[in-house]
Amino acid sequence: MKAREKRFLFIAVGVVAVGLAVALVLNALDKNVSLYFTPTQVFNNEAPHGRSFRIGGLVEEGSVKREADGLTVNFAITDTHKRIPVVYKGILPDLFKEGKGVVAQGSVGPDGVMQADEVLAKHDENYMPPEAADALQKAGVANAAAASAVSEPAAASAVK
Amino acid sequence: MAINWFKYSAPTTFYGLAGKLIPWFGISAAILFAVGLYIGFYVAPTDYQQGEFYRIIFIHVPSSIISMFLYLIMAGYAALGLIFNTRLSSMMATAIAPTGALFAFISLWTGALWGKPMWGAWWVWDARLTSELILLFLYLGYIALHASIDDPRRADRASALLAIVGSVNVPIIYFSVKWWNTLHQGSTIKFSGTSMHVAMQQAMFITLVACWLYAIAVILARVRSIILERERHTKWITELPEVKN
Amino acid sequence: MNGLDIWMRENPITYVLLGSYAVAFLIFAVEIAMVRHKRKITLQQVRLMRDAGDEE
Numbered sequence: 001m002k003a004r005e006k007r008f009l010f011i012a013v014g015v016v017a018v019g020l021a022v023a024l025v026l027n028a029l030d031k032n033v034s035l036y037f038t039p040t041q042v043f044n045n046e047a048p049h050g051r052s053f054r055i056g057g058l059v060e061e062g063s064v065k066r067e068a069d070g071l072t073v074n075f076a077i078t079d080t081h082k083r084i085p086v087v088y089k090g091i092l093p094d095l096f097k098e099g100k101g102v103v104a105q106g107s108v109g110p111d112g113v114m115q116a117d118e119v120l121a122k123h124d125e126n127y128m129p130p131e132a133a134d135a136l137q138k139a140g141v142a143n144a145a146a147a148s149a150v151s152e153p154a155a156a157s158a159v160k
Numbered sequence: 161m162a163i164n165w166f167k168y169s170a171p172t173t174f175y176g177l178a179g180k181l182i183p184w185f186g187i188s189a190a191i192l193f194a195v196g197l198y199i200g201f202y203v204a205p206t207d208y209q210q211g212e213f214y215r216i217i218f219i220h221v222p223s224s225i226i227s228m229f230l231y232l233i234m235a236g237y238a239a240l241g242l243i244f245n246t247r248l249s250s251m252m253a254t255a256i257a258p259t260g261a262l263f264a265f266i267s268l269w270t271g272a273l274w275g276k277p278m279w280g281a282w283w284v285w286d287a288r289l290t291s292e293l294i295l296l297f298l299y300l301g302y303i304a305l306h307a308s309i310d311d312p313r314r315a316d317r318a319s320a321l322l323a324i325v326g327s328v329n330v331p332i333i334y335f336s337v338k339w340w341n342t343l344h345q346g347s348t349i350k351f352s353g354t355s356m357h358v359a360m361q362q363a364m365f366i367t368l369v370a371c372w373l374y375a376i377a378v379i380l381a382r383v384r385s386i387i388l389e390r391e392r393h394t395k396w397i398t399e400l401p402e403v404k405n
Numbered sequence: 406m407n408g409l410d411i412w413m414r415e416n417p418i419t420y421v422l423l424g425s426y427a428v429a430f431l432i433f434a435v436e437i438a439m440v441r442h443k444r445k446i447t448l449q450q451v452r453l454m455r456d457a458g459d460e461e
Contacts, residue, residue, distance in 0.1 A: 007243045011324060019328045026332070026339075034341040035286040056341055093280030094414070095209060103343055120279045123209055125345040126355040127217070133208030197426070201418075212417035216425045223429070262432055270425040277413055277420075374433065381440045385447045392451045398458075403451050 036103050039082035047108070055084055055114060056103040056122065064098055077102060077114075084108065088116040095121035171248050171387045172396050178380040185380070189373035196366030204359040216274040217360070221348075222368040224267040226375055227295060228330050230260035234302070235327040238320035250316040251390065253323060254306055255383035259375050261299035268292060279343055287336035288344035291329055298326040312390055 026033060036056030037047040047053050055077050063076040063085075073092060076083045086104050096102060101122030106114045128136075200218040207214040234256040241250030271289065272282045283289065302319050309315035337346045348356055356364075391397050398404070413420040 004243050004245075011239055011242065014321075015324060015328070018325050022328050022332070030340070033287050033339075035284065035343055036341050038341070056343075093278070095278055100209075118281075120281055120284065120343055122343055123278060123345055125348040127207050127210075127214060127348065127360050128357045129205030130208040132357065212421060215418070215421050219425055219429050259436065262436055266429050266432060269428060273420075273424045277410075277417075378436055378440050381444065385440070385443045388447045388451055392454050397451060398455045402448060403455065 038079045039077055039084045040079055042084055042108065043082045050107070052105060052107050052117075054103050054105045055086070056101070057084075059096065059098050059100055059102050061098045075102075077104060084114055085112070086114045086116050086119075088119050090117075090119070092119055093121040095123050169246065169248055171251070171391055174248055175384055175387050175400075178384050182377050182380050182384075185373045185377035189370045189377060192366050192370035192373065196363050196370055199359060199366065200363035204363050205357060207360075210278055213274060213277050214360075216270050218363050218367045219371075220267060220270040220274060221364055222371040223263045223270065224292065225368060226371050227260055227264035227267050227292070228333055230256050230263065230375065231295060231298070231323075231330055232327055234260060235323040238316075238323040241316055242320045242324075247390070248387075250320070251383055251386045252379075253320065254316070255379050255386055257299055257303050257306070258382070259379050261296060261303065263371070263375070264292065264296040264299060268296060281343075284343045286342040286344055287340045288333065288342050291333040291336050294329055295333060298322070298329060302326070 031046070036054035039055060039057055041047055042055060047055075057077040057079040060076040060078040060083055063074075063078075063083075065074045066072070067074070071091075072087065072089045074085065074087055075098075076085045078084075086106070088104065088106075096119065101124065103120045103122055104114060104116040105118040105120075106116035108114045196218060200215060204215070206212055234253045237249040237253040237256065240246060241253060268289075271292075275284070276282050302323050305322055306315045306319040309318055334347075336342060337344055348354060354361055388397060388403075
């Protein structure tokens, strides 16, 4: 074997070994790498107890209610299987809308309600002018597309 | 094929060729930036969810794509230099690193400015953002390691190993939005097609090409200085018109 | 909501242009200047080396 072939083999084996090691570590840390838990995971007791964590999903249609003080908001996060009610006091991001993606951080009390101290909006990867979105909405596709943006990774991790 | 490719892999011929190509890449990059941004800001419509803020995409996505590709190209050159002991490939790897680092920085910076109004946060430790930050650190680590070793040959070899090992991170960045729950949305451009309005697509494609041409121009300019520096003891360098004058 | 939050929502195009594009092009300009400077310095060094070599 020539020296250069040896070096090539050495590098190839090295990259594969490092890749495997990283893959194993990331697989083991799966829950820590993911930014949020889905409501289904929370119901399955996969989320941490007694400390703050994030829940991600869609803002349930018709669930958003503002309290009299104008700052406190009640809504529910759903992954279409399970729902978690959330109470949040603060300013919501612009893209916070019913039926759209959301990630809330806080802790879930014994009553099953999350007291959130941060709410972030998660938008989908579709870009189009408002007229096109309206047309899609009429055709009933927009909601399905928006839902798939959030529930796809959620569904994938639920299968795991 | 009549072209002898090995001829251009020698620093001697590459130096002259690069010098001739740089202005062409530079000028076409400037023109395409102008066209792409014109389409991006005047022709492309506002977005149905994000209004005007989405227009950051025309710099954010190209710089992210280029920061990832440049890393792979850098690692590829570093590996070639390690395996075949070719002078030019190691010099190319060294020349790519600063541009790659800058594109990674632009990607993170524009991403933060996009995240604040849309998500409600400048920064989130999700898998996509964190792995892109690691990419920036890999570039900086490569540059620092290369600079810290005085003997250029040894510097090439040590930093090549770092570059090659670090390339594992690139697929992690790309697939992070698929493998884990992230705040960052999924890929707009997929192998199966694009979920984007046509004018927006055109603007993004044109600015992507512009960024590539710009990157090639500065990398070639940088590698020419590196060739001069590292081959300064050779006869052909002392005979160059710009050295002779 | 602080002043910056309100300002960026009232002037989204200015925010995008100044915050992202101006910064990106400034970075490009600095990089070009650095590459040119490096070329100048390297050429000077190479000439110095050659002149020193001639005298030997």
